[in-house]
Amino acid sequence: MKAAWYESKGPAAEVLKLGDLPDPIPAAGEVRVRVHVSAVNPSDTKGRGGARGNIRMPFPRVIPHQDGAGVIDQVGEGVDQARIGERVWVYEATQGRAFGTAAQFTTVPAHKAVRLPDGVSFEAGACMGIPAMTAHRCVFADGPVTGRNVLVQGGAGAVGYYAVQMARLGGAAKVLATVSREEQAKRALEAGAHAVIQYKTENLVERVAQLLGGNARLDRVIEVAAGVNLAADVEMMAPRGVIAAYASDAVPQPPLPFWPMLSKDLTLRCVLVYVMSDEAHAEAVQYITRTLEAGAFVHQVHRVFEHDQIVEAHQACESMSNVGKVLVRIA
Numbered sequence: 001m002k003a004a005w006y007e008s009k010g011p012a013a014e015v016l017k018l019g020d021l022p023d024p025i026p027a028a029g030e031v032r033v034r035v036h037v038s039a040v041n042p043s044d045t046k047g048r049g050g051a052r053g054n055i056r057m058p059f060p061r062v063i064p065h066q067d068g069a070g071v072i073d074q075v076g077e078g079v080d081q082a083r084i085g086e087r088v089w090v091y092e093a094t095q096g097r098a099f100g101t102a103a104q105f106t107t108v109p110a111h112k113a114v115r116l117p118d119g120v121s122f123e124a125g126a127c128m129g130i131p132a133m134t135a136h137r138c139v140f141a142d143g144p145v146t147g148r149n150v151l152v153q154g155g156a157g158a159v160g161y162y163a164v165q166m167a168r169l170g171g172a173a174k175v176l177a178t179v180s181r182e183e184q185a186k187r188a189l190e191a192g193a194h195a196v197i198q199y200k201t202e203n204l205v206e207r208v209a210q211l212l213g214g215n216a217r218l219d220r221v222i223e224v225a226a227g228v229n230l231a232a233d234v235e236m237m238a239p240r241g242v243i244a245a246y247a248s249d250a251v252p253q254p255p256l257p258f259w260p261m262l263s264k265d266l267t268l269r270c271v272l273v274y275v276m277s278d279e280a281h282a283e284a285v286q287y288i289t290r291t292l293e294a295g296a297f298v299h300q301v302h303r304v305f306e307h308d309q310i311v312e313a314h315q316a317c318e319s320m321s322n323v324g325k326v327l328v329r330i331a
């Protein structure tokens, strides 16, 4: 099969190779997926680049990418033969495994290949895994958001965009989103945000208070930049609110405003999609499937690269300046 891989960690242009590897065979309990679209997530590029000093190779050779979409073409022992031919989206293909979706075939445990409803494109399917599952956990882990005031920090990011949609579909009273430029504002509004705040030019705390009106405060914050935003989040929260944080790149060790948090009985929930429970994964899969079936999601794709543009695809994801997912077509 045609595949992209790396055998040492480092910059994309130095370590990513493209060539032929043997076709994988599904083990018992696994399916093999003929990948049509592979998605690049920041964790894929961080893993390849050796972020936070993590330079040890987990396996001698890694085919990157957790997420993708395609068609099941083989099943291992114990998996229903009827699944052959099923269109699926795939999540966590390289979680504890060496070979992900940046290849013509990937094998995954059968439950990690989820039926893609009729009419939903492979591009949309490849957006689901990390972004939509993380967003689901952040929005719903602490119960329904019906009638709640929700702020999504980074509302046009890959995760943030689905978090905005889920909060809105979940009946939140107000869904606010922070953005840093007009293109992002458009995306967050199309995702269903009631209003956006330009966090680089507007006073976030004042603007949120104004948008909520009266003495209303935030019940939930979905946070992409915990280290930068935690103090402001805490200031804007109502008592017993929850901040669900899934990243903190700029300030890796956020100072914790302990007493202001304690005085409001706040919860800081740290979300890592790979480590969340089996139940949380299953709930996310069921929710995503229902929402895809209802045609209720919108998706944002920055660009679909060709397989032999794998280096450019990784660089595009790493730039963190795109609006929308970076995808790779696997012919």
Ligand SMILES: NC(=O)c1ccc[n+]([C@@H]2O[C@H](COP(=O)([O-])OP(=O)(O)OC[C@H]3O[C@@H](n4cnc5c(N)ncnc54)[C@H](OP(=O)(O)O)[C@@H]3O)[C@@H](O)[C@H]2O)c1
Binding pocket: 041, 042, 043, 130, 131, 134, 153, 154, 155, 156, 157, 158, 159, 160, 178, 179, 180, 181, 184, 199, 224, 225, 228, 229, 245, 246, 247, 248, 249, 271, 272, 273, 274, 320, 321, 322, 324
């Ligand atoms: N914990 C998990 O399970 C999990 C899952 C998925 C992703 N992640 C991590 O989450 C991060 C984002 O991933 P992604 O795929 O969503 O990336 P993305 O598509 O690049 O989105 C990141 C968004 O965050 C915004 N942002 C950055 N700094 C901000 C700030 N101080 N305030 C408000 N918004 C800010 C960016 O906008 P600007 O243009 O304004 O910078 C961008 O819209 C990455 O670090 C990734 O590794 C973690």
